[in-house]
Structures are given as structure tokens and as C-alpha cells.
Amino acid sequence: MLSEIENLKTHLSEAHDAIDAIKSGSVDAFAIKKDGRSEVFTLQSLDYAYRVLIEKFSEGALNLTPKGLIVYSNSYFSKLINTPNEKVIGSYIHDFVSGESRDNFREHFALALQSSSKTEISLFVNNRNIPVYISLTSLQPQLDTVGMIITDLSEKKHIEETLRKKNLELEHLNKSLDQFASIASHDLQEPLRKIRTFTSLLKDRFNNDLPDGAKELIGKIKVSSERMSLLIKDVLNFSRIVHSEDMFVKTDLNQVLNNILEDFDLLILEKNASISRANLPVVEAIPLQMNQLFYNLLGNALKFSKNGPPPALTISAKMLLPEEIKKRSGLNGQLSYAEISFKDNGIGFEQEFAEQIFSIFERLNNQQQYSGTGIGLALCQKIVTHHQGVIYAEASENNGATFYVLLPLTQSLKN
Numbered sequence: 001m002l003s004e005i006e007n008l009k010t011h012l013s014e015a016h017d018a019i020d021a022i023k024s025g026s027v028d029a030f031a032i033k034k035d036g037r038s039e040v041f042t043l044q045s046l047d048y049a050y051r052v053l054i055e056k057f058s059e060g061a062l063n064l065t066p067k068g069l070i071v072y073s074n075s076y077f078s079k080l081i082n083t084p085n086e087k088v089i090g091s092y093i094h095d096f097v098s099g100e101s102r103d104n105f106r107e108h109f110a111l112a113l114q115s116s117s118k119t120e121i122s123l124f125v126n127n128r129n130i131p132v133y134i135s136l137t138s139l140q141p142q143l144d145t146v147g148m149i150i151t152d153l154s155e156k157k158h159i160e161e162t163l164r165k166k167n168l169e170l171e172h173l174n175k176s177l178d179q180f181a182s183i184a185s186h187d188l189q190e191p192l193r194k195i196r197t198f199t200s201l202l203k204d205r206f207n208n209d210l211p212d213g214a215k216e217l218i219g220k221i222k223v224s225s226e227r228m229s230l231l232i233k234d235v236l237n238f239s240r241i242v243h244s245e246d247m248f249v250k251t252d253l254n255q256v257l258n259n260i261l262e263d264f265d266l267l268i269l270e271k272n273a274s275i276s277r278a279n280l281p282v283v284e285a286i287p288l289q290m291n292q293l294f295y296n297l298l299g300n301a302l303k304f305s306k307n308g309p310p311p312a313l314t315i316s317a318k319m320l321l322p323e324e325i326k327k328r329s330g331l332n333g334q335l336s337y338a339e340i341s342f343k344d345n346g347i348g349f350e351q352e353f354a355e356q357i358f359s360i361f362e363r364l365n366n367q368q369q370y371s372g373t374g375i376g377l378a379l380c381q382k383i384v385t386h387h388q389g390v391i392y393a394e395a396s397e398n399n400g401a402t403f404y405v406l407l408p409l410t411q412s413l414k415n
Contacts, residue, residue, distance in 0.1 A: 060132075060150030063139075066113055068093045071145065080132075080152055081125040093148070098124035105134075112136030112146050120153065131157045195225055248411050251287050253280035253294075253340065257315065260294045267302055273311035280317045281338040284410045289383045296376040297403055301344040306398070314343040320406065328406065330390045335408040337389070343402040348395040357393065380405075387411070 054061045060077030062070055070091055078085040081096060097105045101121035108117040116137040123130040131153040139145050198221045206214040257280060261268070268275065283290075298313065305311040320328075320337040331337060349357065358381040380403075384391040388408050395401030 057149075060148075060152075062093065062148040062150070063143075064093055064109075064146045064148055066144065066146070068109065077150060080130065080150070081123060082128075083125060096123050096125055098122040098129060108134075108136055109146070112138055112148075114138060130154060191225070195221055247286045248284050249287065250282055251285040251290055252282050253290065253317075256280075256287070256290045256294050259291060260298050263295065264298060264302060271302060271305060271311050273302060273305075273313065276312070276314045278316040280315070280340060281319075281407075281409060283338065283387075283407050285387055285407070289386065293380050293383045293405070296380050297342045297405075300376060301342060301346060304344075304346040304401075306345070306347055309345065312345045314341075316341050316343075328390060330385075331406060332388050332408065335388065335410065335412075337406050337408050340405045340407065341402055342405075343400065345400040348397050348399050348401045350397050351395060354393050354395065358391070 055074050055076075057074060057076055060080055061072075061074040062077060063072035064070055070089055070093055073085055073088040075085060078088050081088070093109075094102065094105070098121070101123075104119060105121050108119045111117040116135070118133070118135045120131065120133050123132055133151040133153055135149040135151075137147045139147050198217045202214055202217050202221075210218075257277065261275065267273075301313045302311055317338055317340045320339055322333075325331050325335075325337055326333055358377050381391050384405055384407065388411060390406045391403065393401055393403045
């Protein structure tokens with residue numbers, strides 16, 4: 001009993017000394033009420049210069065008890081998490097750590113109680129994730145606390161993500177250029193070879209006169225040169241699909257459709273085709289590329305028609321629900337999407353070829369019967385992908401096909 005009284009006297013004497021020191025200004029102090037009781041924490045005035053330095057840091061600085069209670073926070077950390085300093089001090093650091101980073105943080109905090117540790121974690125405050133790099137250091141034996149320095153990685157992560165996207169764009173561009181070089185050196189040589197061969201035959205066989213045979217060769221030259229011209233044009237269109245945000249503007253797809261229908265008016269009359277259309281949305285897009293997209297899809301519907309019944313094309317549109325956007329791979333879950341469908345009654349194709357048809361120079365039909373270069377749908381896919389969208393097809397042989405184009409209304413979130 002006597003020993004306990006002596007201990008109480010000693011603690012009381014120490015408390016009086018601390019109070020006197022606080023009153024004299026030689027010690028700074030603050031109290032934190034936690035779990036129903038108050039604790040007094042002090043900092044020697046001799047450390048004032050260091051405190052000023054810490055306050056001027058362009059990094060967060062915390063002092064934590066072994067249980068993670070924040071007993072000191074500089075102003076930078078408060079600004080970083082957009083929380084008043086008085087609410088930060090007295091809170092537990094674990095309350096500011098995001099769920100996915102808590103296990104990692106606990107592991108490194110436990111190591112720091114004995115020595116030091118460093119890692120990357122994510123803070124979650126006010127519904128905002130903040131990537132940070134932290135350095136934890138035990139302040140024992142001088143203080144039974146852990147010092148924590150926090151470096152904001154938001155800008156660094158943003159730059160890394162931008163760089164990653166640019167690298168992907170560059171990789172895709174390089175693949176396109178490689179593909180173009182391969183085409184230029186191989187596929188494009190075939191029509192050029194025909195031109196040279198037939199021109200040589202015309203000169204060697206017929207010289208200055210033009211009998212029927214010469215006319216036939218001239219016809220072949222004409223067909224080959226036209227095919228070469230179309231092929232070069234389509235390949236160049238394909239290779240020119242580049243990322244440029246400055247080119248995106250609000251585009252009324254109704255007007256785009258009107259323009260394309262005017263382009264095909266003679267063919268529509270010739271084939272007695274019927275076009276059924278719904279109201280289409282206004283999207284943020286590159287108008288020229290929307291024209292190319294619609295031109296190829298409508299052109300295919302008219303081209304690949306069956307002998308007998310006249311072509312019938314139905315163009316419709318609807319908004320996708322959030323759950324539909326989440327289910328569809330390749331879409332940005334933060335954007336609103338419209339689905340535009342092009343349904344025809346043409347020759348169709350087997351569903352197993354639904355992905356293959358979007359490959360460059362991929363043809364499912366006889367070139368003598370159906371003209372083209374095999375680039376149109378590859379161009380469509382590249383345009384839609386460029387607009388953060390998706391294109392796919394559903395069909396069956398001799399029962400028509402439906403092409404679905406999913407496009408976001410805007411290319412980025414609006415504040």
C-alpha cells in the first residue's frame with residue numbers, strides 16, 4: 001500500500017512539473033480525448049524549428065501511436081485528404097486507408113514498430129481514392145510512436161496511365177504501319193503486275209491497231225486499275241484512323257444517315273430497296289469517320305442482297321442500361337452508350353465467322369460475284385474502337401445479318 005502511494009506521489013510530481021513547463025512555454029502540449037478519457041501529449045519547444053520545417057513539407061507527416069492513433073499531422077496531409085486538421089488528429093490512420101490497402105498497410109506498420117518500412121498504398125477519403133507512397137519509421141526509444149511520411153502519387157499515376165495509353169496507341173499504330181507495309185509490298189503488287197502484263201501484251205501483239213483482242217485486254221487493264229485504285233484508297237483510309245481528341249464534335253447521326261442515303265439513292269432505286277429508320281442519337285464523334293462507318297454498313301447491306309426479294313434494311317437505336325454496359329466487354333462503364341443496329345435480309349453468313357469478317361482483307365464471298373477489297377468492315381471496327389465503342393454482328397446464312405454499333409454519347413465524363 002505504501003509503495004502504491006509513493007508511485008502516485010511520483011506521478012503527481014511529474015504531472016505538476018509538466019504543467020509548470022507548459023505554463024512557462026518551455027513545452028508545447030495538446031490533449032486528445034479518446035475512449036472516454038483524455039491523454040496529454042507534449043513537444044519540447046527546442047524542437048519548434050523542426051516542427052516549422054515539417055509544416056512546410058510538400059509531403060504529409062504524421063506521428064502515430066503503436067495502435068495507429070494520429071497524435072500529430074502537418075497541414076499538408078490535411079489538405080491532401082481535404083479534412084480539417086482537428087478531425088485528423090485523434091483519428092486512427094486505418095480509417096483513412098482504403099479497403100484494398102489495409103492488409104498491406106497493417107503488415108508494413110507492424111514492421112515499422114520495430115524498425116522502418118516503405119510501401120505504396122491507397123487512401124480513401126470523402127469517396128476519393130488517393131494513391132500514396134508511405135515511409136514508416138519507429139521513433140523508439142525517444143518516443144513510443146511511429147513517424148509516417150506520405151507522398152502523393154496522384155500526378156505520377158496520372159502520368160503513368162497517360163503514358164501507358166500512349167504506348168498502346170503507338171503499338172497499335174506501329175502494327176497498322178507494319179500491316180500497311182506488308183500490303184504495299186505484296187497485295188498491292190498484284191493489280192500493278194496485271195497492269196504491266198496487259199500493257200506489255202497490248203504493245204507486243206497489236207502495236208498500232210486495236211482489234212477485238214486488244215479491246216479485251218484494255219478492258220482487263222481498266223478493271224485491274226480500278227481495283228488497284230479502290231484498294232489503295234481503302235488501305236489509306238484504314239491507316240489514317242488516328243487518335244485526335246480535337247476532331248471530336250457533337251455529331252447528329254440522323255444527318256450522317258441522310259448524307260449516306262443520298263449517296264446511295266440511285267442504287268436504292270435500282271434494287272427497289274426499302275429503308276426503315278428510327279431516330280438516331282447525337283454523339284461526340286469525328287463526323288468524317290461516322291460517314292465512313294455508315295457508308296460501309298449500308299453499302300454492305302445493299303451489296304450482299306439475295307436474288308429475288310428486294311433488299312430491306314432496318315436501322316434502329318436504343319440507349320443501353322448500365323447493367324448492359326457492364327456486361328459488354330470493351331465498353332467504358334463510366335460512359336452512357338447508344339446501340340445502333342443495321343438489320344438486313346441479305347445473304348447473311350454463318351455465325352462462326354462473326355469475328356473473322358472484321359479482319360482486314362477477309363472475304364467470305366466470291367469476288368467475281370461481290371465486288372470489294374475486304375477492308376470495309378475492318379475499317380468500321382477501327383473507327384468504332386477509336387470512339388471507345390464496340391461493333392459486332394449476328395447472322396445466319398441466307399437469313400440476313402444484323403450489325404450492332406455501340407457508341408458512347410460523349411468521349412469523356414462531363415463535370
